[in-house]
Amino acid sequence: MINININSHSLGGNKVLENVKLEIPTGVILGLVGVNGAGKSTLLRIMSGVYNADEGDVLYDGDSPKDxxxxxxxxxxxxxxYxxxxxxxxxxxxxxxxxxxxMDIDVYKTFISKYSLDEKKPIRTFSKGMRRQLYIALALAIKPEYLLLDEAFDGLDPRSRKHFKDELIKLVDNNGTTVVISSHSLRELEDFCDMFAMLDNKTVSTSGDIEEKVATLCKFQLAFTSDVDDEALEALAPVALRVNGRFVQIVLEDTAENAMEKLKALEPAVIEEMPIDFEEMFISEVERGA
Amino acid sequence: MTSICKYLRGNIKTIALRMIFVTVLGLIFVVSAGREDLSVVNGMARGDYYKFDLEYWFIPVLFFAWSLLVPIVEFEGFINKRNLDTLYSMPISRKSLMTARTISAFAQMAIPFWVVNLFWYFYRIFGNSCYRQDMVWLTMGLTFALCLVTLACAEFFFLNGNSVWDGVILVGMGVISYFAVMVILGVIIRSGISTVVKTFMSLPALLLFIATNDEISMRYYVQGEWRNESTSDWISEFTEKVSVSLILWAVLAVVMMVASYRIFTRRRAETAEGISDGWFGYKLMMPLYSVAAMLFCSILIGEGMNAEAIGFKLVFFLIVVLGYVVYRRGFKFKKSDLIFMAVLLVASFSGLTDLAVSGVPWSVVFG
Incomplete structure (x- = not known):
């Protein structure tokens, strides 16, 4: 179990994290998401012991990463x-x-040969993706209890991404590893993460099970024959709202049935429920926070 | 302790390769260096006067340069943001990391130093009755103390940097400032100089190739037997001076190593990259460096030039300002920048450079 309780942390005089509280159960894969500059990398650095939080701490089963x-x-x-x-x-x-x-050297060797990496060549001559493949091989061979990955998919080709995701799932299943992975590839995270935590406005704005969170939202597309009544739409307290002439896309935090009822009251010419995924949920949350 | 051993074992190949490199270089120097035997200097009033001039200067110079380079290479990973992310997340404490690296740096300087020196000793000195063996050992010890203090100072200044280049610049500034401080001190106290102070200050001369005094150039005069009165006096004074020097430099080396240790263990990874504004960062080093650079350049190239000419001062002023602007990545008007400019102006136009050129401080202090 990872207990994150960071009251504040500043970089260069600017507060980056404030009142970040999160519990990550053992053996889950948590996707850490947030817009650029939200503090994901800073949080991971505090979690790994690279930075010491100005106020607060992170504990792994009660132990500090400062040790x-x-x-x-x-x-x-x-x-x-490095x-x-x-x-x-x-x-x-x-x-x-x-x-x-x-460290399991056989696992390392398997990945190195799978990725066709030349062991004798200097790493500086590798592409970004190749360097990442090497570190992934090391991470998987070490089989740590806690694996913290910052922008893990960055530079990886689709085949390597798939392979990496499969191996991470195996690692969690076989070793009970807890994985925290930050990425902007939300569709990738949605595929294999059990949980997510979203950093916004210096804090964890929302977290939990991805499927459950997505299920709390519903998205509709509406078309009106006359001008759109903005005030009526705003009165529904939408999570996200996009109006383009007489066409409207709206995300509501409600069950699909209730939302449909409310929207029908606005008398649209066409109303259609749209699928919503993790990425749309993310965008909606960010827009709502803004 | 286990972590330190593990760390050293993991890096043993790199450490060994570096040591082999500098040792081979040193051995090549020793083998190819000459031994000038001036034999009888005719016409001397004191009768037969033998002078054996052994080339030793390359050993201090080589290991001085090596002592500056080793901490930069060894601690490079400690002030580079990318590397800190990995190193600080590894299961080794900062204290152990620092201890392991310090031991590694020390070994990379000390082992090749003694291999080369011992080779030089056995190749050139051992068994030759012309040389006082105890004095040779003292001189080697003095050189070692110098290299040790150089290593410790370079480590200290480098670790004050916030990036590799920042650290390298601070090391450079430290070296030049050190020589400048010696010059200024020399000028101030040249009238009533004590043996201890003179000894302390004579050491930079060794590293600047400009030493002409006997103890530094390892030049041994032999007049018949060692028992000659004037030679004995000189040897006695030399032995005392070197012994005091050894203690002073060893203490300074320890102080600097402890200071480096404290800096590293309290370091925040967040400050990596950029330039250092710590106590020994640019705020302190830049004004010192500006004065140092002027004195240094004045001494090296000012001779024979009209140092009092306004153009001479202006050129120095502009060069240092340009260097500062490049280092600060722009022209800034913070308090520390204004202090730097004020110090620079005073140094440029107050006659300090004239003093450096016309005061002949090197010959007064070290001669």
């Missing part, structure tokens, strides 16, 4: 991970093996 022993149970893959001009896959493996002695 090296706690960090031995965590693997953090930053958006731009390498020097001389670093090769081999030297990277040696470095990680030093600190994670239980």
């Amino acid at each position: 090296a022993s706690t960090r031995s149970r965590i693997f953090f893959l930053p958006d731009d991970p 390498y020097t001009s001389q670093t090769t896959c081999k030297s990277m493996l040696e470095m990680y093996r030093t600190f994670y002695p239980k």
Whole structure:
């Protein structure tokens, strides 16, 4: 169980996180989402022990990541991970093996050969995606209790993405690993995340089960024969509202039946329920927050 | 302790390669360096006067440069944002990381240093009755202390940086400022100089190639037997001076290492990238550096030039301002920038450069 309780954290005098409270149960995959600059990377850095929160803390089963022993149970893959001009896959493996002695070398070798990475070539000559493949191989071979991934899909090709997602699910199932993954690829997260937490306005604005959250919202498309009555639409307290002439797209936090009733009262010429996914839920939440 | 060992073991190949590189370089120097035996200097009033001039200067110079470079290479990962993200999330404490890296840096300087020095000793000195063995050892010890303090200072200034280049610039500023402080001190106290102060200040001369005094250039005069009175006096003074020097520099090295340790363990990863505005960041180093740069340049290239000419001062002023603007990535009007400009103006036009050129401080202090 990860307990996040950060009262505040500032970067360069600007408050980035404020009153962030979140509990992540063991063995789940949590998608951390938010607009650019929302503080996802900062939160992950605090969670991994890279930053110390100005006020508050993060606890892993009661242990702080400030202790090296706690960090031995965590693997953090930053958006731009470590390498020097001389670093090769081999030297990277040696470095990680030093600190994670239980690392499964066979798993590492399997991934390296699957991704066709040249172990002797300097990492600096790799593309961004290849570098990420290497770190993914290391992360999966270490089999940590807690895996923190920042922009994990960045640079990966579709085949590698699929493979990575499959392996993450296997890792959680077989090892009981808790995964926190930040990404802007919401459709990717929706595929395999059990939970999500959304950072907005420096705090966790909403969190929970993705399917349950999406189920609380419904989306409709309306067409009117006369001018749209904006005030009547606003009175429904929409989560998101887009008006384009006499056409309206509206997202409401209600059951589809209730929403349909309310919308029919506005006498649209056409009313149609639309499917809503995690990405639309995200956009709706961001717009509502704004 | 286990973490430190693990860390060192994991990096042993890189550490060994660096040590081999500098050792081989040093050994090549030793083998190819000459030994000038001036033999009898005819016409001397003091009779037969033998002078053996051994080339030793390349060892301090090589290891001075190496002592500056090693902390930069070793601690590069400690002030680079990308690397900090990974290093700080690893299951090793900052104290252990710092201790492991400091041990590694020390080993990379010390082991090649003693291999090269011992080779030099056995290749050149051992078994040759012309040389006082105890003095040779003292000189090697002094050089080692110098390299140690250089390593510690470079580590300290580098870790004050917020990025690799910032750190490198601060190291550069530290070196030049150090020499400048020595010059200024020398000028101030040249009239009533004590043995201890003189010894302390004579050390930079070793690293500037400009030393002409006997103890530094390892030049040994032999007049018949060592028991000659004047030679004995000189040896006695030299031994005392070097012993004091050794203690002073060793203490300074320890102080700087402790300071580096404190800086690193209290460091915030959030400040990585950009330039340092800490106590030993640009706010302190820039004004010091501006004065230092002027003195240094004046001494090196000012001789024979009209240092009092306004153009000479203006050129220095503009060069340092340009360097500052580039470093600060623009022209800023914060309090620290204004202080820098004020110090620079005073240094440029107050006659400090004239003093440096005309005061002949090196010869007074070190001669």
